[in-house]
Amino acid sequence: IMANAATKRGWHLYLVGGAVRDFFLTEAKTLALQDVDLVVDGFYQNAQAGAGVELAQLVQQQYPAVELQVYGRFQTAALIWHSQEDQQPLMIDIATARTEFYPYPAANPEVEASSIRQDLYRRDFTINAMAVCLTPPQPGVLLDYFGGLIDLQERQVRVLHANSFIEDPTRIYRAVRFAVRLEFRIESQTESYIRYALSSGIYSKMQEQVAKVPALQTRLKRELQYILEAPYWQSALGLLDKLGALKCLHSSLEMSDRLWHQLRRVSRWLERFQFHSAIAPWQLRLEVLIAQLQPRFRHTVATNLQLPSETIYRLKQLEAVEAELAQNLPTAQQPSQIVRQLRRYDLPLLLLISARQPRPTGQKIWQYLTQWSQVKAPLDGNDLKALGYQPGPQFKAILDDVLAATLDQQLQTRQEAIAFVTE
Ligand code: CTP
Numbered sequence: 001i002m003a004n005a006a007t008k009r010g011w012h013l014y015l016v017g018g019a020v021r022d023f024f025l026t027e028a029k030t031l032a033l034q035d036v037d038l039v040v041d042g043f044y045q046n047a048q049a050g051a052g053v054e055l056a057q058l059v060q061q062q063y064p065a066v067e068l069q070v071y072g073r074f075q076t077a078a079l080i081w082h083s084q085e086d087q088q089p090l091m092i093d094i095a096t097a098r099t100e101f102y103p104y105p106a107a108n109p110e111v112e113a114s115s116i117r118q119d120l121y122r123r124d125f126t127i128n129a130m131a132v133c134l135t136p137p138q139p140g141v142l143l144d145y146f147g148g149l150i151d152l153q154e155r156q157v158r159v160l161h162a163n164s165f166i167e168d169p170t171r172i173y174r175a176v177r178f179a180v181r182l183e184f185r186i187e188s189q190t191e192s193y194i195r196y197a198l199s200s201g202i203y204s205k206m207q208e209q210v211a212k213v214p215a216l217q218t219r220l221k222r223e224l225q226y227i228l229e230a231p232y233w234q235s236a237l238g239l240l241d242k243l244g245a246l247k248c249l250h251s252s253l254e255m256s257d258r259l260w261h262q263l264r265r266v267s268r269w270l271e272r273f274q275f276h277s278a279i280a281p282w283q284l285r286l287e288v289l290i291a292q293l294q295p296r297f298r299h300t301v302a303t304n305l306q307l308p309s310e311t312i313y314r315l316k317q318l319e320a321v322e323a324e325l326a327q328n329l330p331t332a333q334q335p336s337q338i339v340r341q342l343r344r345y346d347l348p349l350l351l352l353i354s355a356r357q358p359r360p361t362g363q364k365i366w367q368y369l370t371q372w373s374q375v376k377a378p379l380d381g382n383d384l385k386a387l388g389y390q391p392g393p394q395f396k397a398i399l400d401d402v403l404a405a406t407l408d409q410q411l412q413t414r415q416e417a418i419a420f421v422t423e
Pocket of ligand 1: 123
């Protein structure tokens with residue numbers, strides 16, 4: 001529909017970016033397109049900047065079930081097919097060919113209508129800067145102005161120009177993500193551009209310019225999420241550290257044996273004990289990374305990244321709760337004492353502390369999480385009513401005592417619990 005409509009209007013339509021790259025990397029039968037990027041180039045026919053939106057609207061008129069979103073400023077339209085089954089929707093982004101110029105480093109790109117070559121030139125890596133033309137006179141022809149195909153063969157991630165990382169430092173994270181995910185290497189000149197961008201203090205600019213360029217932090221958060229939720233998160237984090245790129249989060253952040261140990265611990269626990277209903281693994285890993293910073297920096301870093309409010313609150317509480325538990329837990333011997341200490345805190349906070357604290361404290365939290373927090377009193381409020389107690393504050397106190405006695409193995413059965421209450 002879109003190719004026909006574009007042809008009628010004298011425009012060109014292209015498939016660009018990740019879909020083209022993955023087409024060359026993947027066997028046709030296993031290629032599962034989920035995110036498709038299209039660019040419509042009508043500059044020479046005086047197309048309006050809204051050409052992409054116009055084409056998307058035509059599709060939606062014929063398929064009303066398809067969702068259409070329009071992002072005004074960049075004149076980009078997104079078509080979203082929600083499939084019946086429990087599958088990921090298919091997303092098609094349709095942009096109007098554009099170049100971007102950056103008013104100052106690390107800013108959000110301004111957009112103007114332009115040709116496909118310039119549109120491709122503004123992209124991150126050569127392997128992402130190829131296009132397949134979908135309209136006449138040569139439908140199916142590959143546009144590869146920057147050597148993307150050769151780089152795919154050489155298995156390397158290469159930027160198109162020296163300023164790429166200064167313009168958009170999140171590309172450092174993208175370079176790492178693509179390198180690790182595709183098992184490519186970062187081409188040596190590109191690596192030196194990364195190191196140059198980092199040594200020029202691009203990360204401190206990122207931190208300073210949060211108010212000015214909030215979109216940059218959103219993009220950084222998204223890249224961090226992609227990396228930390230991927231099966232290859234350890235290799236990616238290792239490479240980011242090797243390049244010194246973790247400093248984009250905070251100038252003092254770097255990996256250490258201790259930090260690796262903490263990250264692996266929480267990841268193992270999340271996997272083994274199905275805790276991920278309480279928190280997404282990437283989020284907890286990111287909290288472990290931020291918790292590594294001195295307490296006074298944690299809140300700012302989490303807020304700048306626009307992390308969820310519960311994460312910001314947890315990182316704010318962390319110092320005080322760790323101090324309290326480090327003091328009280330080692331002397332608490334009875335399980336009931338430990339449960340009373342810990343039950344007011346949420347699961348992710350306890351996982352975080354357990355991974356960070358030395359054995360005696362960490363192990364007690366761990367026992368609480370895996371055993372004691374699941375222990376139930378062998379009688380409930382109905383039993384108390386049957387025994388002649390009136391509901392009220394006393395109820396809770398009795399049930400608490402019964403639970404404590406159960407935890408400390410003084411009673412096990414319902415009969416024992418009833419005898420305990422009546423005595
Ligand atoms: N892009 C860019 N700079 C960024 C982010 C994106 O130049 N900081 C460009 C890339 O050319 C990319 C395209 O925008 O191909 C679409 O971005 P995205 O959907 O994030 O990447 P994909 O290449 O589609 O990769 P993925 O397979 O991870 O979705």
